[in-house]
Amino acid sequence: MTPAAVAVLGAGAVGGMLAARTGALVVATERSVAAIRASGLTLVHGDRTTVSHPRAVERLEEPVSLLVVAVKAYDLDAALARVASAALDGAVVLPLMNGLEHVDALRRQLAASDTVAQAAAPPVVAAGSIGRLEALSPAPGVVAQRSAGDAVVTAASRELDAGALTAVLAPLRVPGIDVLGAGDERAVLWEKAARLAVLAAATVASGRPVGALREDGVWRPRLDAALREACAVAAADDVTLDPAAQWAIIEAMAPDLTTSAARDAVAGRPTELDAITGSVVRAGGRLQVPTPALSALLEEAACRAR
Numbered sequence: 001m002t003p004a005a006v007a008v009l010g011a012g013a014v015g016g017m018l019a020a021r022t023g024a025l026v027v028a029t030e031r032s033v034a035a036i037r038a039s040g041l042t043l044v045h046g047d048r049t050t051v052s053h054p055r056a057v058e059r060l061e062e063p064v065s066l067l068v069v070a071v072k073a074y075d076l077d078a079a080l081a082r083v084a085s086a087a088l089d090g091a092v093v094l095p096l097m098n099g100l101e102h103v104d105a106l107r108r109q110l111a112a113s114d115t116v117a118q119a120a121a122p123p124v125v126a127a128g129s130i131g132r133l134e135a136l137s138p139a140p141g142v143v144a145q146r147s148a149g150d151a152v153v154t155a156a157s158r159e160l161d162a163g164a165l166t167a168v169l170a171p172l173r174v175p176g177i178d179v180l181g182a183g184d185e186r187a188v189l190w191e192k193a194a195r196l197a198v199l200a201a202a203t204v205a206s207g208r209p210v211g212a213l214r215e216d217g218v219w220r221p222r223l224d225a226a227l228r229e230a231c232a233v234a235a236a237d238d239v240t241l242d243p244a245a246q247w248a249i250i251e252a253m254a255p256d257l258t259t260s261a262a263r264d265a266v267a268g269r270p271t272e273l274d275a276i277t278g279s280v281v282r283a284g285g286r287l288q289v290p291t292p293a294l295s296a297l298l299e300e301a302a303c304r305a306r
Contacts, residue, residue: 005024005064005065005066005171006022006024006025006064006065006066006067006068006171006172007024007025007026007027007060007064007066007067007068007087008022008024008025008026008027008067008068008070009027009028009060009067009068009069009070009071009079009080009082009083010027010028010069010070010071010075010079011026011028011029011032011033011036011041011056011137011140011141012070012071012072012137012143013135013136013137013143013145013260014070014096014130014133014135015028015068015070015071016041016043016135016137016141016142016143017043017133017135017143017145017151018068018070018096018172018177019041019052019054020041020042020043020050020052020054020143021043021174021175021176021177022171022172022174022177023052023054024054024068024171025054025055025056025057025060025062025064026041026054026055026056026057027056027057027058027059027060027079027082027083028056028058028082029058030058031140032056032140032141033056033057033058034140035139035140035141035142036053036054036056036140036141037056038141039051039141040052040053040141041053041054041056041141041142041143042141042142042143043143043145044142044143044144044145045144045145045176046145046148058082059082059083059084060082060083060084060087061084061086061087062087063086063087063088063089063090063091064087064088064091065090065091065092065168066091066092066093066094066168066169066171066172067083067087067088067091067092067093067094067123068094068095068096068128068172069093069094069095069096069097069106070095070096070097071097072097072270072272072275073097073098073099073102073272073274073275074270074272074275076097076102076105076106077109080106080109085113088110088123089121089122089123090121090123091123091124092123092124092125092126092157092160092165092168093106093110093123093124093125093126094125094126094128094155094169095125095127095128096128096129096130096153097275098192098193098196098200098272098275098276099189099193099272099275099276099278099279099280100189100190100193100279100280100283101275101279101282102275103125103127103185103189106125107125110122110123110125124157124159124160126155126156126157126159126160126165126185127155127156127157127185127186127188127189128153128154128155128188129153129154129155129188129189129191129192130151130152130153130154131151131152131154131191131192132147132149132150132151132152133145133147133151133152134146134147134254134257135147136260136263146254146257150175150176150177150178151176151177151178152177152178152179152180153169153172153177153178153179153180154179154180154181154182154188154191155169155179155180155181155182155188156181156182156183156184156185156187156188157185158185162181162183165181166181169181184239186237186238186239187239190234190237190239190241191239191241193230193276193279193280194227194230194231194233194234194241194246194280195227195230195246195249195250196259196276197226197230197276197277197279197280197281197294198223198226198227198230198277198294198297199223199250199259200259200260200261200262200271200272200273200276200277200301201226201261201273201276201277201294201297201298201300201301202219202222202223202226202297202301203258203259203261203262204259204261204262204265204271204273204301204304204305205297205300205301205304206219207262207266207304209255209256209257209258210250210253210254210255210256210257210258211253211254211255211256211257212255214250214251222293222296222297223250224243224247225293226291226293226294226297227243227246227247227250228243229284229289229290229291229292229293229294230280230291230294231243231246232284232289233280233283233284233287233289233291236284236287236288236289237283237287260272261273261276261301261305264305265301265304265305271301271305273298273301273302273305277294277297277298277301278298280294281294281295281298
């Protein structure tokens with residue numbers, strides 16, 4: 001059987017946006033699959049609304065060349081249970097998830113699968129990140145993209161050369177999505193994780209959007225201190241990040257922008273605070289870099305999210 005080009009595991013904000021733009025096969029929960037089969041996949045972006053009709057299945061059985069994993073960290077195990085190991089023979093698995101620890105977790109889980117371990121061509125897990133995207137999924141089969149420009153997918157692989165990675169990512173290069181290759185997996189993860197670790201914890205702890213935080217005389221110094229700590233941890237992990245450049249990105253964000261962790265906390269849903277901010281704090285402990293400001297934000301956010 002000839003592999004399908006790409007499948008997306010998860011039909012939330014990121015996965016739904018990718019599937020709507022690329023036509024990828026959607027692998028999702030029974031509720032999301034039923035909604036997509038019944039009414040299609042609706043993408044609202046600015047004043048434009050499009051409805052696409054990608055195939056949607058509850059379990060991936062057919063082989064694919066690329067599997068994009070776009071689920072919350074706490075849903076990863078359940079999501080992988082919806083993927084037959086044989087479907088990943090020779091595939092590239094690209095997680096577009098938050099934090100620092102999921103790439104290694106995916107490698108461990110796939111290596112532990114007997115079917116995958118015995119495959120002629122075991123899957124390759126690459127590091128990925130998606131940026132310049134603010135989106136939410138208010139209902140199954142519906143994605144609202146609030147950010148105005150194109151989303152940017154960045155990927156790197158320690159197992160594939162640049163040409164091979166470029167080729168397998170080709171189905172993601174469509175209008176509305178830029179795709180960039182990078183040379184270092186850790187750099188791909190840290191570039192977003194350092195900034196998001198601060199913003200996720202601060203927006204949850206304060207209940208306020210980014211604009212209010214950066215203009216506040218108390219919160220701005222707290223964010224600045226935490227961001228410097230996150231960049232110091234990255235440096236200890238051999239990834240150079242400039243705190244001033246990270247602040248410039250935050251300054252350019254829309255004032256009403258918040259994080260998915262903050263939206264989840266308000267709605268009483270589980271949050272990714274541990275996967276996002278917790279992973280950076282744990283990295284600081286492992287690399288012997290103190291993170292008192294970031295740890296304080298995480299503790300406050302965790303208390304508020306309970």
